[in-house]
Amino acid sequence: MVTAEAARQALADLRDAGSGRSLLDLGWLANLRLQGDRALIDLVLPGFAASQRDAIVAGVRERLVGLEGIASVQFELRDAPASPAGPSATGPTLQAIPGVRTVIAVSSGKGGVGKSTVAVNLACALAAEGLRVGLLDADIYGPNAPLMLGVADRTPAVSGSGDGQRLEPIETCGLAMVSMGLLIGPDQPVIWRGPMLNGIIRQFLYQVEWGERDVLVVDLPPGTGDAQLSLAQAVPMAGVVIVTTPQQVALQDARRGLAMFRQMGIPILGVVENMSWFSPPDLPDRRYAIFGSDGGQTLAAEAGVPLLARIPIELPVQEGGDSGRPVTLARPDSAAAVAFRDAARALSPTTAGQAA
Ligand SMILES: Nc1ncnc2c1ncn2[C@@H]1O[C@H](COP(=O)(O)OP(=O)(O)OP(=O)(O)O)[C@@H](O)[C@H]1O
Ligand SMILES: [Mg+2]
Incomplete structure (x- = not known):
C-alpha cells in the first residue's frame, strides 16, 4: 500500500506550463489524502492556470491510479484568490x-x-x-x-x-x-x-x-x-x-x-x-x-x-x-x-x- 507522501512524490514532475515550475513547489496541490482505495486531491489553481486545469487533473489521475492500493482519484478544485501580495497567485517563492x-x-x-x-x-x-x-x-x-x-x-x-x-x-x-x-x-x-x-x-x-x-x-x-x-x-x-x-x-x-x-x-x-x-x-x-x-x-x-x-x-x-x-x-x-x-x-x- 502506497503512502500519501509517496503518492505526493509521484506528482513531482507535474509542472505549470508557463513557468516550468513544479505544482508541488507552487503550492497548487493543497492537500492529498488516501481513503480506502481512493486518493482525495485538493487543487488550488490561480486564475491564469485555468486553461491548464484539465491537463493537470488528467496528469494527476494518470500518475496516481495504478500506484499500489489506489483505484480512483477524487478532486476538489478551488480558485486561488488573486491578491497583490498573495503567494497563491504568483507562487510562494517570489x-x-x-x-x-x-x-x-x-x-x-x-x-x-x-x-x-x-x-x-x-x-x-x-x-x-x-x-x-x-x-x-x-x-x-x-x-x-x-x-x-x-x-x-x-x-x-x-x-x-x-x-x-x-x-x-x-x-x-x-x-x-x-x-x-x-x-x-x-x-x-x-x-x-x-x-x-x-x-x-x-x-x-x-x-x-x-x-x-x-x-x-x-x-x-x-x-x-x-x-x-x-x-x-x-x-x-x-x-x-x-x-x-x-x-x-x-x-x-x-x-x-x-x-x-x-x-x-x-x-x-x-x-x-x-x-x-x-x-x-x-x-x-x-x-x-x-x-x-x-x-x-x-x-x-x-x-x-x-x-x-x-x-x-x-x-x-x-x-x-x-x-x-x-x-x-x-x-x-x-x-x-x-x-x-x-x-x-x-x-x-x-x-x-x-x-x-
Ligand atoms: N512614437 C513613435 N514614433 C515613431 N516611430 C516609433 C514610435 N514608437 C515606435 N516607433 C517605431 O516602431 C517600431 C516598433 O517599435 P518597438 O520595437 O518599440 O515595438 P514593440 O512593441 O517593442 O515591438 P515587438 O512587439 O516586436 O517587441 C520601431 O521601429 C520604432 O522605432
Ligand atoms: Mg519589443
Whole structure:
C-alpha cells in the first residue's frame, strides 16, 4: 500500500506550463489524502492556470491510479484568490533581486506598438531623474534593446566560475542593460521551449551583477505568454506599464495583457499611449490621428489607472531607435522626449515609494 507522501512524490514532475515550475513547489496541490482505495486531491489553481486545469487533473489521475492500493482519484478544485501580495497567485517563492529596489515591467498584448521604444526611453528618462536604472530586455526571441542603445556589437563580461558565474550588464546611455541580443549573433534565431525561456529569464534576474539599482525596467515580448508568467512568478514587481496605440485592435490586445497581470495580482501602474498623432515637421501645429484617438485614455479609464503619457509619432523616435541613441537623449526638446520625461515623473511615487 502506497503512502500519501509517496503518492505526493509521484506528482513531482507535474509542472505549470508557463513557468516550468513544479505544482508541488507552487503550492497548487493543497492537500492529498488516501481513503480506502481512493486518493482525495485538493487543487488550488490561480486564475491564469485555468486553461491548464484539465491537463493537470488528467496528469494527476494518470500518475496516481495504478500506484499500489489506489483505484480512483477524487478532486476538489478551488480558485486561488488573486491578491497583490498573495503567494497563491504568483507562487510562494517570489525572490527579490539583491540591490534592486523596484521592478517595473513594460508590456502589451500586442506586437509592434512600441513597448521596446517606451521601455528604453522610460529607462533613460528615469536615469535622467537621477535614479540608478537597469534595463532587462526580456524579449528573448526578438531582442531589440542592444540596437536601440547602440551596443549591438558588445559582449558582456562574465565574472566568477562554475555555479557562481555572473554576467556583467553593459553600461550604456546611463543604464545597465542585459539582453539575449548581447549573447547571440544579430541574425541568429533563438529556438527554445517554454521551460528554457523561464530558465533564461531567471538567469537574467538573478545571475546578473545588477549592483545597486533604484529601478529595473523590464521590456517584455508581445502577448500574454511564458515570459510574462515567468517574470511575474519569479520576482516581486512594483507593477506594469501597459503600452497601447489608440486603435481598437491594439486596445483589445492591451486589455488582454492588462487583465492577465491583474489576475496575477500585479498592480497596473498606468497606460502609455504610443503613436497618438503625427505632426508633419513643416506643419508642427497640425495633428493627424493616424491610428484613431483616445484609445489610451479609454483603456486607462476602464482600468481605473493613470494615462502616463501620449507619445506622438515622430521621425526622431524611430531614428533614435535605429541609431542607438534614444530620442530622450538625442532630441530632449522633441515632443516625444518631453512625454517620456512626463511618464517617468508620473511614475516617481512608485520609484520613490520603493526606495529605502
Ligand atoms: N512614437 C513613435 N514614433 C515613431 N516611430 C516609433 C514610435 N514608437 C515606435 N516607433 C517605431 O516602431 C517600431 C516598433 O517599435 P518597438 O520595437 O518599440 O515595438 P514593440 O512593441 O517593442 O515591438 P515587438 O512587439 O516586436 O517587441 C520601431 O521601429 C520604432 O522605432
Ligand atoms: Mg519589443
